[in-house]
Amino acid sequence: MSYIVFDNVTKEYKTGEVITRALRGVSFSIEKGEFAVIVGPSGAGKTTTLNLLGGMESATSGTIYVDGRCVSAMSKRELTAYRRYDIGFVFQFYNLIQNLTALENVEIATQLSRNPLDAAELLREVGLEDRMKNFPAQLSGGEQQRVAIARALAKSPKLLLCDEPTGALDYNTGKAVLRLLQQTCREKGMTVVVITHNQAITPMADKIIRIKNGVAERVEINRNVRPIEEIEW
Ligand SMILES: Nc1ncnc2c1ncn2[C@@H]1O[C@H](COP(=O)(O)OP(=O)(O)O)[C@@H](O)[C@H]1O
Ligand SMILES: [Mg+2]
Numbered sequence: 001m002s003y004i005v006f007d008n009v010t011k012e013y014k015t016g017e018v019i020t021r022a023l024r025g026v027s028f029s030i031e032k033g034e035f036a037v038i039v040g041p042s043g044a045g046k047t048t049t050l051n052l053l054g055g056m057e058s059a060t061s062g063t064i065y066v067d068g069r070c071v072s073a074m075s076k077r078e079l080t081a082y083r084r085y086d087i088g089f090v091f092q093f094y095n096l097i098q099n100l101t102a103l104e105n106v107e108i109a110t111q112l113s114r115n116p117l118d119a120a121e122l123l124r125e126v127g128l129e130d131r132m133k134n135f136p137a138q139l140s141g142g143e144q145q146r147v148a149i150a151r152a153l154a155k156s157p158k159l160l161l162c163d164e165p166t167g168a169l170d171y172n173t174g175k176a177v178l179r180l181l182q183q184t185c186r187e188k189g190m191t192v193v194v195i196t197h198n199q200a201i202t203p204m205a206d207k208i209i210r211i212k213n214g215v216a217e218r219v220e221i222n223r224n225v226r227p228i229e230e231i232e233w
Helices: 046-053 076-086 102-110 119-125 141-153 171-188 199-204
Strands: 004-015 018-030 035-039 061-066 087-090 159-163 191-196 207-212 215-221
Touching (some): 035 046, 035 199, 046 159, 046 191, 087 141, 102 119, 141 159, 171 191
Parallel strands (some): 035 207
Antiparallel strands (some): 004 018
């Protein structure tokens, strides 16, 4: 069985009388250590897919497996442990704690972990050796996103899930963050899933999942992966 399996997953949101069918039967699989990109237009169901994968929401129907465990059958309590120990999240707007330094932001995540990595070492790896004592407001957007990536990695998660991680960054800074995510995947053997609405970055992925109207329209395996430096848009 693949490391991640989505089998005919649906998700409906009820707002009063209105039902929104965010996912209408999404199926795909991702292997351990793959760099997967989920692409599609706004409102297609990308974030919903990632939130289900990360145990932040529950599916309406269908099954989700991660590393041999059925996430879609987990109790609330099991989901809490799954989110806490198994999943690293990176968001568009970094979500750092403003009155903690870069180092403290990463250290706080190590406290949630059973086998945490060294916070200072992680910040060195993401190129922030000289910025550890800085507060988020004293860092650029790209630097803040690097802190957020280090924080997500601090608990050595099984999966790194990133929702539009370059959405708030300029072209070159966005490229540098994507390079860091690809490097992390390769060097740590980490399974990384990145959501983007930018079609152009798909050549850097091992797997491309195209979501449209709540369905995974196409799932491609890329046999000719290119480094982000070679991709222009
Ligand atoms: N909590 C929610 N309540 C109601 N509708 C939602 C909720 N979250 C997402 N949706 C709807 O589900 C659809 C898919 O949303 P989303 O997964 O966020 O798309 P994407 O990330 O691809 O832009 C959209 O129509 C959105 O409005
Ligand atoms: Mg989204």
